[in-house]
Amino acid sequence: MKTQIKGNYVIGDAEAVSALYDAGGFGRPRDSSLQLRFTEAAYLLSRNKIEIFKNGKETDFDSFIQFAAQQEEFFELKYIVYKDLKERGYYVQSSATDFRVYPRGSKPGKGSAKSFVFVRSERVPITLLELTALINEAQNVRKQFILAIVDEESDITYYDVKRADAVGSFEGEMPVPFLPEVKNKPSKAVLFKERIILADKEKADLLYKRSFFGKMMDEERLLLSLPEALYLAENNVLELFGMNGEKLSDEEFSKSASLIDSEFPRKYTIYKELKEKGFVPKTGFKFGTHFRVYRKVETLDKIPHSEFLLSVVPLEYEFKLPATSGAIRLANSVRKRMIYAADLGNKREYIEFERIKM
Template sequence: MQIKGNYVVGDAQAVATLYETGGFGRPRDGSLQLRFVEAAYLLSRGKIAILKNGKELDFDEFIQFAALAEDFFELKYIVYKDLKERGYYVQSSATDFRVYPRGGKPGKGSAKSYVFVRSERVPIPLSELLGLINEAQNVRKQFILAVVDEESDITFYDVKRSDAVGSFEGGMSAPYPAEAKKEKPVKAVLFKERVILSDKETADLLYNRAFFGRKMDDERLLLSLPESLYLAENGVLELYEMDGKRLSNEDFSKKASLIDSEFSKKYTIYKELKEKGFVPKTGFKFGTHFRVYRKVESLDKIPHSEFLLNAISTDYEFHLPATSGAIRLANSVHKRMIYAADFGGKREYVEFERIKM
């Protein structure tokens, strides 16, 4: 077989022996085109010989040539070889590989998954990841991210757009008890980092019926910054500074952003989750912005949260060692790991799940 451009090309006999029986390469104009990873795999098993300018290349010579011609060739080869040895039919594609379900192969059924290969050292911008997910979803394929680490071990992640507030709803019938909204909003005061609500009746309603805040004592409720703004926007609270100065919602938001530089992006997601019936609470103990409950019926028996969520900016880059740690922690406590970004009013939710191939 000869190297021609970005392919290793064989004749019609190669179509019969490699494509029709093993699903390798793609037939074109009576010949067979193999991508470099496919050719390297077949060469390593003595199934083909590869010529370059009339000279036959051994395996080391060929993979060095391929690595110079194709970015991250060695990583793609590691993943390709792993998938083949697990018994999958694998074809090269725009997203590195198409993988067929067990028992399927090219010409007999469609691929199930797209696999994209990445080094643990190379961050993935959110925009790039969404583009890859879109490409897979447009043809109804599962998108799998294969991350190759320092020691050439592979971790596979099922990555998908998770419309956490659209594909399923939260279970709370209302984001706050109707009785908490009185004829005149109740006064609450912003301290250094907390808002304190001293009206016992409203504090009890918000805490006991909708899991807002945390009780400071029998009469007072400590509220987070997102909770406070949300309740103020809905006319439940009226916010003040400690000196008695009334705070507009806009002024409060500005002050909250000085206290917490991530407040704005966190609040956008918090608000949407609340309005869809979820109960978002801080995810600090899990190293995330929020832990999110579908429904809290009673504080005597608080259920496990459904998922962990980080609010991210539209120019966010996934640094894979940190992302891996977050996913592993979420999976270890039986939760989903979701990242959410606000694209000018349109929210994108991306979910990662570690899987075994």
């Protein structure tokens, strides 16, 4: 079947509409003709389904893909992904987000696409803002957003990327109010170089054993992290002091904490929101993240597995894909979800990555 290159498309006649679109879901019908994107045309050409002519002269597969790669950025990567999806039995259409993928049993003209697939090289970072824009585009039309990463050896890894709060991830139980005996009278806690020490045995026991705050230093003293201490101070459970005996306001403590940990302000914003939604965030250092997060901890005798790992990132963050892939693989290997959180000022953004098989 003869087709012609015209601009950014390969054009077939009315016969192509019947043979390729109606039968196989290829291209888009336009005015009694068929528009094929370069990835579709290359796939059909490789299978001898079409002939492609340019300026009246037939072009072979190698010449065509070299031409297409000069016209379309990352064409070869998109072709690798397109070919993989087709060979897995999916109907695929080119779109603004690279590809629309239809569920098995459906095809263009007979049903709706299920997923948007965006193709990226492992070498090219993707910014938080770019990623959220792509997720918005997919979610606005109720599509799954899939990130297809092509690595050095042309293997493809697929990730389902979504807003964690959009799928109920943060619909935990409301936090249990602090016990009356905890809030009766704020206890003194002292900020050392990097730790806060609470030397009130009764309250230390209540906070640790009943609410999973901190870690016992000995039988009488509780070691608290910076976020834990500020959260307890804001809830009138603690009064914070410096080592020289001066009382620290919440604002003064925050400034001191920010000097100790430059990421403290954005980490605390997320920590506080998680606590207010009923979650139990603890350090994720052993997993290379800021927090490991539990839905609920009822007793220290039987601490459940944390549900997800969470890294807090700035607004200008760039996802370096090899590092991101490693973090996701680690989270999945220990049966946890991998979530990235950012404070956008007026709201918090939670993005979850899940490696999937197509």
